[in-house]
Each structure stands twice: as C-alpha cells, then as structure tokens.
Amino acid sequence: MTGSKAQNTSSIPIDAFSNLRVTSVWTFLQTIQWSETWLIGLLAFHVFCFVATLFTCKHYRLQICLFLMMVGMVASAEYLNELAAMNWRLFSKFQYFDSKGMFISLVYSVPLLFNTIIIVAVWVYRTFCTMTELKILQLKRKAARQQSQKKTQ
Template sequence: MTVNKADNISSIPIDGFSNVRITSLWTFFMSVQWSEPWLIGLLVFHAVCLFLTLLTCKYYRAQICHFLLVVGLVYSAEYLNELAARNWRSYSNFQYFDSKGMFISLVFSIPLLLNAVIIVMVWVYRTFSTMTELKTLQLKRKARREKREKND
C-alpha cells in the first residue's frame, strides 16, 4: 500500500485574507488591504519623508539630521517588526508582520532607504560641483599668476 503525499509548497506564503499564494511582489502588494488606517498613515509618513528629503536639499545640516533619522528608523525596523507582530490586533485586521521581516522591509525600510539614496546622490552631486568649482578657481588663479609674471 502506497500513500501519495502532496507536493510540499509550504515555502510559498499564503496571504491572510484572500488565501492567494504570494509568488511575486505584485501579488504581495495586491494582497495587502491598503484601506487600513495605519497603512494609510504609513503612506502619508513616506510622502512626508520624501517631501522633507526634497525640501532639505539646500540645507545641509537639516539634511544630515534627516538622513540620520531615516537610517536610524531603518536600523530599528527589526525591533519595530517584533513590536508590531506582538500587538497587531490592536491596530490591524490582519497579521502582516512575519518573522523574516518581508512586510516591514517592503513597506517601511525600502522607501526610507530610497530617501537615503536620494540624499547621498545630492551629497555626491554637491561634492562634484564643489570640486569642479575649486578646480576652475585654481586654473583661473594660475592663469592670472602666469599673466602677471609674463607682464613683469
């Protein structure tokens, strides 16, 4: 007597409210109930962070503070995931916070890291601009010196 076992597909997570197998980012994002108030608040938070990132482009010290705050939030994502997993019933209809941190990484950390990348790109651009400006001034100063020496 042989008993056939079903294929083990338990490695593919099942969405909590629609019982859909999550096989891609698209199915993951479609399985999230985006109308929950805390998720709307999270989206507003990310919009405000992006606005602050763009607003602080001209203010170096404010941008440093914003960058450190963003990186600190990303660093604390693991702890936030544990806290949210323990208390999800108080603010959510579904348990989104898995032990591997996929949900918090996709909806919390990645947008914050994109803000950090934008800030670093602004810093690199400003550094290159300053270096170009400095080299131009050095070449002008050298040309004036050579012209002065030639006239003397």
C-alpha cells in the same frame, strides 16, 4: 513529472487573508489591505519624508539630520517588527509582521532607504559641483599668476 510540478506550485504559501498565492513582491503587496488606517498613515508618513527630502536639498545641515533619522528608523525596523508582531491586534485587522521581516522591509524600510539614496545622490552631485568650481578657481589663479609673471619679466 507533472505530479512534481503540481507539488511545487502547491508548496507556495497561500496568504492567510486572501486567495492570492504569494509568488513575488507584487503579489505580496496586492494581499495587503491598504485601506487600514495605520497603513494610510504610514503612506502619508512616507510622502512627508519624500517631500522633506526634496525640500531640504539646499539645506545641508537639515538634510544630514533627516538622513540620520531615516537611517536610524531603518536600523530599528527589526525591533519595530517584533513589537508590532506582539501587538498587531491593537491596530490592525491582520497579522502582517512575519518573523523574517518581509512586510516591514517592503512597506517601511524600502521607502526610507529610497529617500536616503536620493540624499546621497544630492550630496555626490553637490560635491562634484564644488570640486568643479574649485578646480576652475585653481586654473584661473594659475593663469593669473602666470600672466603677472610674464608682465614682470
């Protein structure tokens, strides 16, 4: 029984550039060398996208454009992963781009999807507020109509 447990833990892949065993998303993220220039640029890009998401909350048309661009970038992640896997030596010290796309999903797509979720939440909130205002106006008009009918009678 103990021999099979040892075999199961040894079947967990060991990352090529560190001695950490990749057992979860957190350990996977720990194996990444975040000091690489292109990764710092990617993090700066995600900070910029987050700030743009927050600043466009009151500008509906800009937010639509931002939303569509982010969804387009997420949709193109598979192609970007293939391109980066073929040319990783040009910009990176290690080959991060696996065939299943775990790396690109975690460091590229998930932050973009987080921003799109924020945008959709803002849209739902604004829609709720607009519907509430509309209902209040309808009730006021109905009350005013009823009062004017009482006065004429």
